[in-house]
Amino acid sequence: MLAEIITIGDEILIGQIIDSNSAFIGKELNKIGVDVHQITSIRDDKQHILNALEEARNRVDVIIITGGLGPTKDDITKHTLCEYFEDTLVQNEKVLKHIEELFAKYISTPISDVNRQQALVPRTSKVLMNLYGTAPGMWLEKENKVFVSMPGVPYEMKGLMKNEVLPGLIKKFDRPYIIHKTVLTYGMGESAIAEKIEDWEDNLPSFIKLAYLPNLGRVRLRLSGRGTDKKLIEDTIEARVAELHNIIGDIIVGYEEDESIEQQIGKLLIQKRKTIAVAESCTGGKIAQSFTENAGSSAYFNGGAVTYATQSKVDILGVDPNIIEKYTVTSSEVAEAMALSAKEKFKSDYAISTTGNAGPSKGDGDVEVGTVFIAIAGPEGVFSEKFVFSNLRERVIGKAVSKSFELLLKELTKN
Numbered sequence: 001m002l003a004e005i006i007t008i009g010d011e012i013l014i015g016q017i018i019d020s021n022s023a024f025i026g027k028e029l030n031k032i033g034v035d036v037h038q039i040t041s042i043r044d045d046k047q048h049i050l051n052a053l054e055e056a057r058n059r060v061d062v063i064i065i066t067g068g069l070g071p072t073k074d075d076i077t078k079h080t081l082c083e084y085f086e087d088t089l090v091q092n093e094k095v096l097k098h099i100e101e102l103f104a105k106y107i108s109t110p111i112s113d114v115n116r117q118q119a120l121v122p123r124t125s126k127v128l129m130n131l132y133g134t135a136p137g138m139w140l141e142k143e144n145k146v147f148v149s150m151p152g153v154p155y156e157m158k159g160l161m162k163n164e165v166l167p168g169l170i171k172k173f174d175r176p177y178i179i180h181k182t183v184l185t186y187g188m189g190e191s192a193i194a195e196k197i198e199d200w201e202d203n204l205p206s207f208i209k210l211a212y213l214p215n216l217g218r219v220r221l222r223l224s225g226r227g228t229d230k231k232l233i234e235d236t237i238e239a240r241v242a243e244l245h246n247i248i249g250d251i252i253v254g255y256e257e258d259e260s261i262e263q264q265i266g267k268l269l270i271q272k273r274k275t276i277a278v279a280e281s282c283t284g285g286k287i288a289q290s291f292t293e294n295a296g297s298s299a300y301f302n303g304g305a306v307t308y309a310t311q312s313k314v315d316i317l318g319v320d321p322n323i324i325e326k327y328t329v330t331s332s333e334v335a336e337a338m339a340l341s342a343k344e345k346f347k348s349d350y351a352i353s354t355t356g357n358a359g360p361s362k363g364d365g366d367v368e369v370g371t372v373f374i375a376i377a378g379p380e381g382v383f384s385e386k387f388v389f390s391n392l393r394e395r396v397i398g399k400a401v402s403k404s405f406e407l408l409l410k411e412l413t414k415n
Contacts, residue, residue, distance in 0.1 A: 001175050002037040002060040003029050006052050008067035008077055009152060012041050021066045021157055028161055033175030034062060044068055049080045057145050062169065067152035069135040071114045077149055078138070082122050085140055089120040092127050092136070099134045128164040132156045137164060146172065177230045181237050182213075182256035183221040183244060186406040190214040193221070197247055200240075208236060216395060217402030220256060253409060261405045262290045268412045269300035269350075276408075277346035278304035279317055279338040281329075282356040282372060286401050302346040307338070313355075317341040330355050330367045332384040335375035339384075343377040350411070351377045352404055356387075358396040372400045376411055 005022045012019050019041060026036045037060050042048045049068075056063045068077030082089055096119035103111040118134045121127055128137030128148075133156040140147045148165050150157045169175075185193065190212050194201075201210055207227050213220035223240060225233035245252060253261050269276060278287050288304040291297050305316050310329045313319040319337045327333040335355045343351035356372030369391050375384035385407065389399040 001034050001062070001173055003034050003062040003064060004037055004056040004060045005039045006049075006056060006063060006065045007039070007041045007152070008044060008049060008065065009041075010043050012067075013043060021152060021154055024154070024158060025064055025066070025161060028166060029062075029064075029169075030178055030180075032166055032170055033178045034169065034173075035178075044076060046076055046080050046083070049077065050084055053081075053084050053147070057142065060145075061173070062146045063148070064165070065147065065149040066157055069118075069149065069151045071118055071134070078120070078122070081125075081138065081140065081147070081149060085122060085124060085142060087122040087124050087140075090123045091119050092121050093119075094129070095119040095121065095127060095136045098129065102134060128160050130156050130160055131163070132159050139165075139168060176226055176228055177233055179225045179230070179233045179237060181223050181241060183223070183241060183252055184254045184256055184261065185219045185221065185248065185251045186217065186253050186261070186402065186409075188219070188248070188251045190219050193219055193248060193251075197244065200243055200247060204240060205236060207233065208240065216398030217389075217406070218261075222256075253406070260294075261409060263294055265405060265409055265412060266291070266294055266297060266300055268409075270296075272412070274349040275300050275302045275347075276350040276352065277302045277342045277348040279342035279351065279353040280304065280306050281308055281313070281338070281354055282358045283354045283397055283400050283404070284308065286397065287352065287354070287404055290401065290405070302348040304346070305342060313338060317345070328366055330357055330371060330373060332373050332375070332386060335373035335384045336377070336382045339375040339377035340382055349379060350408070352408055353377075354400055354404060356396070356400060358393045358400075359391060360393060370396050372396065372403075374400065374404050374407060376407055378411060 005025050007019050007022060011017050022039045029036055040052055042052050068075045096116060099115060099119055100111060115134060121136060121138055122140060124140060126139040128139055130136050133151055133153055135151040137150040137160040150160045204210060207225055209224045211222040213222060223237050225237050227233055254264055280287055285306045291301045307313045307316050310324060314321050317338055318341050319334060323333050323337055335353050338353035338355060339351045342353060353375045354372060357367050357369050359369035370389045372387045372389060373384050375382060387403060389396045
């Protein structure tokens with residue numbers, strides 16, 4: 001069973017916004033056994049929309065459309081759908097009441113006729129109630145093909161997908177089972193992993209596929225199974241993952257479907273009744289951000305300092321300027337001093353620090369671009385490691401963050 005996602009909006013085509021909607025929709029459709037055959041982005045243009053709808057109808061079973069449903073004149077999706085389905089707009093009283101209630105409760109400006117017009121929907125459509133906005137979703141069918149139109153606002157679209165679209169597709173279509181299990185690995189590159197598991201990969205059954213998903217110091221190995229026997233797929237994937245542990249278990253840190261490495265670290269810290277702090281230079285606060293993005297992180301994350309400039313390491317963390325002068329600001333000695341200071345200042349059990357040169361110039365230090373020192377201070381002392389990641393700034397920072405979590409997880413699990 002195939003689907004196509006059509007995103008409507010000039011803002012996507014000119015790069016003003018990133019199309020996160022397609023990624024979410026594709027992932028949710030895949031969970032229920034619907035393959036996304038194509039993603040198409042088009043302008044707010046009637047003929048362009050009409051052409052895209054007809055072409056998609058000839059390719060797939062389900063067409064999911066986002067965008068172009070606002071109250072302004074450039075939002076023309078609803079009118080174009082009427083032309084495509086030879087339909088007319090009618091006022092839906094339930095939607096109108098919902099719009100009026102939203103304005104009364106949450107919007108200070110008076111409701112206008114333009115806002116009320118969002119209650120107009122194609123006469124033959126099934127209205128999908130948008131609990132978080134004024135533009136409803138619409139479900140239409142043509143020659144046993146399903147067309148679903150939703151607003152482009154991400155949180156509104158997500159609510160409609162979960163509450164209306166996915167249950168509707170499950171009810172209407174018989175679908176195969178598509179099951180994924182993604183193994184998270186740290187500390188080894190894609191090519192090295194591929195070489196180690198080559199025989200294992202060659203012996204996977206035909207209904208199980210493996211994909212390598214590398215990203216800045218971590219590689220995800222996604223096993224995907226497809227078929228009509230759900231238990232057979234699940235049991236086979238679990239058996240193959242167990243074999244994988246026997247081969248590369250030393251670099252496996254978990255599964256994407258369960259929790260991220262940051263969440264695993266948080267859980268370990270809570271279990272051990274320990275806390276952590278950070279002192280960041282070249283990573284610019286990204287380690288702290290990764291911790292605090294997770295609900296409940298206040299139970300184990302005490303705080304951090306972003307001491308980007310050399311002087312701030314002295315003024316805020318109290319790093320001895322003689323150490324900086326002797327070893328340079330990008331050194332194991334400075335990294336360890338930063339970690340020890342963060343541990344003391346934030347009264348934490350553990351602390352992690354980064355100092356390095358992400359580029360493009362050498363900055364205050366004299367080390368080569370891509371050089372990063374990471375230190376971890378804990379109950380038993382402090383240690384640091386040196387890494388040379390890349391000459392591309394974004395990769396250096398991303399790899400430094402990933403390696404920091406890898407080292408920290410190993411430290412927490414070594415006893």
